[in-house]
Amino acid sequence: MISDPDQRRRLLESFAFLRAGSAEFQREFFEQVMRVRLPAGQAVCQAGAQCAHLPLVLDGTARVYQLGENGREVTLYRVHSGESCVLTASCLLSASPFPAFAVCESEVEAVVVQPASVRRWLGSCEPWREYLFGLIASRLVEVFGVLDAVLFQRLDQRLIEHLLRQAERTDSSEIQATHQILAAELGSSREVISRVLKGLEEQGLLRVRRGQVELLDQTALRRRARDD
Amino acid sequence: MISDPDQRRRLLESFAFLRAGSAEFQREFFEQVMRVRLPAGQAVCQAGAQCAHLPLVLDGTARVYQLGENGREVTLYRVHSGESCVLTASCLLSASPFPAFAVCESEVEAVVVQPASVRRWLGSCEPWREYLFGLIASRLVEVFGVLDAVLFQRLDQRLIEHLLRQAERTDSSEIQATHQILAAELGSSREVISRVLKGLEEQGLLRVRRGQVELLDQTALRRRARDD
DNA sequence: CGGCCAGCGTGACAAAGTCACCGACAGGGG
DNA sequence: CCCCTGTCGGTGACTTTGTCACGCTGGCCG
Numbered sequence: 001m002i003s004d005p006d007q008r009r010r011l012l013e014s015f016a017f018l019r020a021g022s023a024e025f026q027r028e029f030f031e032q033v034m035r036v037r038l039p040a041g042q043a044v045c046q047a048g049a050q051c052a053h054l055p056l057v058l059d060g061t062a063r064v065y066q067l068g069e070n071g072r073e074v075t076l077y078r079v080h081s082g083e084s085c086v087l088t089a090s091c092l093l094s095a096s097p098f099p100a101f102a103v104c105e106s107e108v109e110a111v112v113v114q115p116a117s118v119r120r121w122l123g124s125c126e127p128w129r130e131y132l133f134g135l136i137a138s139r140l141v142e143v144f145g146v147l148d149a150v151l152f153q154r155l156d157q158r159l160i161e162h163l164l165r166q167a168e169r170t171d172s173s174e175i176q177a178t179h180q181i182l183a184a185e186l187g188s189s190r191e192v193i194s195r196v197l198k199g200l201e202e203q204g205l206l207r208v209r210r211g212q213v214e215l216l217d218q219t220a221l222r223r224r225a226r227d228d
Numbered sequence: 229m230i231s232d233p234d235q236r237r238r239l240l241e242s243f244a245f246l247r248a249g250s251a252e253f254q255r256e257f258f259e260q261v262m263r264v265r266l267p268a269g270q271a272v273c274q275a276g277a278q279c280a281h282l283p284l285v286l287d288g289t290a291r292v293y294q295l296g297e298n299g300r301e302v303t304l305y306r307v308h309s310g311e312s313c314v315l316t317a318s319c320l321l322s323a324s325p326f327p328a329f330a331v332c333e334s335e336v337e338a339v340v341v342q343p344a345s346v347r348r349w350l351g352s353c354e355p356w357r358e359y360l361f362g363l364i365a366s367r368l369v370e371v372f373g374v375l376d377a378v379l380f381q382r383l384d385q386r387l388i389e390h391l392l393r394q395a396e397r398t399d400s401s402e403i404q405a406t407h408q409i410l411a412a413e414l415g416s417s418r419e420v421i422s423r424v425l426k427g428l429e430e431q432g433l434l435r436v437r438r439g440q441v442e443l444l445d446q447t448a449l450r451r452r453a454r455d456d
Numbered sequence: 457c458g459g460c461c462a463g464c465g466t467g468a469c470a471a472a473g474t475c476a477c478c479g480a481c482a483g484g485g486g
Numbered sequence: 487c488c489c490c491t492g493t494c495g496g497t498g499a500c501t502t503t504g505t506c507a508c509g510c511t512g513g514c515c516g
Contacts, residue, residue, distance in 0.1 A: 066372065068380030070505090076372075087368065093358075094365035099372045122350070122357055129350055130321075136364060137322035140315065140371075144294065144304075144327045147375050151415050152296030155503070178463060187379050189504060194464060196503095210463065210512075298474085383472070406494065417473060422495060424472095438481070438494065457516105464511080471504070481494080486487100 002030045014082050020127035033111045044102040051092045053112035056084045060108035066100050074187030077142045086139040156196050160225040173215040230258045242310050248355035261339045272330040279320045281340035284312045288336035302415030305370045314367040384424050388453040401443040
């Protein structure tokens with residue numbers, strides 16, 4: 001139950017489906033939903049677990065990833081503010097076990113919805129339906145993209161692309177990340193990332209320091225990521 | 229529009245959501261839906277295309293796969309009788325482009341639903357909602373499984389698993405498939421499949437002939453797939 | 457100061473993908 | 487019958503990627 005008018009305003013701003021919904025839907029939404037705060041590093045879902053709630057993220061990001069038996073990882077996608085985790089949604093609606101892991105990357109502020117409410121609103125609220133299906137579709141596309149990258153693209157290109165994206169996101173040419181973290185991102189292993197980075201450093205495209213990578217020539221890197 | 233009583237009976241048998249739906253829903257369904265027959269080998273969807281209809285398969289199977297620029301493929305999942313293609317569904321509901329390819333493996337008999345009907349029934353018919361969400365969830369799980377296999381499992385084990393599944397499906401120890409087809413199934417390349425098969429043949433686990441693989445010692449193969 | 461440990465480098469090897477090329481086989485037409 | 491052609495499979499040489507074992511280093515903390 002959300003009663004604070006400020007919080008209600010915040011939810012309305014963050015979620016278009018809520019603005020688009022009827023007054024009854026909004027009333028019901030505020031009544032049924034619960035606010036939660038999760039610390040950074042908090043595990044949200046374990047593979048094989050049943051999902052008990054659908055979280056809608058207001059602030060912060062969570063990372064959803066696969067884990068191999070040898071300890072290797074791949075990031076599947078991230079849940080940002082205004083979004084929700086489709087995997088959770090579909091597991092919850094079909095009572096299948098969650099086939100991956102999720103963890104909070106930063107402190108996460110969210111509201112959680114009971115499965116029963118998720119179901120009911122699917123029947124009663126068109127914007128809510130659109131919202132969920134939109135999420136599902138975009139996630140599917142993302143996951144397919146990951147699979148495509150893993151199978152059909154060279155690691156150096158993928159690494160460069162990721163570094164460029166990261167630089168753009170933080171608006172800085174210095175990316176704070178250990179080789180281990182980059183490996184987990186791309187589904188590779190630390191040693192390989194080390195080697196590739198070293199190669200790129202020898203070509204003068206970037207500089208490697210403990211815990212960070214500095215991009216030197218972003219245009220050359222972009223070119224390298226495309227054709228090579 | 230489906231008017232033939234036999235066909236209607238057949239649809240009712242194939243789709244539980246239809247049996248579970250109200251009389252009005254059934255009437256509307258039979259009225260809105262159209263029967264199609266696609267020959268084996270018919271391409272159903274191209275990457276980047278917009279989906280115009282949601283197909284519900286009555287008979288036959290379709291294969292959904294990713295295609296890399298160098299020509300390599302991976303099978304993502306198959307659509308069997310009684311099922312439908314979630315990718316199509318979600319693309320259609322969210323107007324995103326289809327991120328993969330789909331092709332009929334055998335002759336396929338299906339009914340197609342207009343996007344408008346898909347949407348309307350989501351609002352009006354609970355069993356239809358359950359059906360679609362169930363499909364989405366199971367596909368998601370499958371695709372995640374493929375990604376997991378590609379990243380974290382050895383090719384020989386994956387190949388063996390696939391051959392064993394195939395043998396079980398056709399209830400025969402002889403699998404009809406070229407190395408090329410096996411490679412496309414697993415997201416590998418022909419040469420590698422050839423080499424792996426040769427290795428297994430040298431261990432006396434199977435026999436390779438032109439266009440087919442004969443499994444000799446299924447228990448040993450099963451053991452090999454597990455621990456190795 | 458010394459120990460500890462996360463982060464990184466490296467060499468040797470194994471697994472997988474790529475490229476080029478060849479031979480073997482099947483089926484059809486002359 | 488033979489030859490032609492296209493599909494299928496085998497092979498060697500090489501590259502890329504993953505794995506394993508080990509060792510170095512810089513920073514933190516007792």
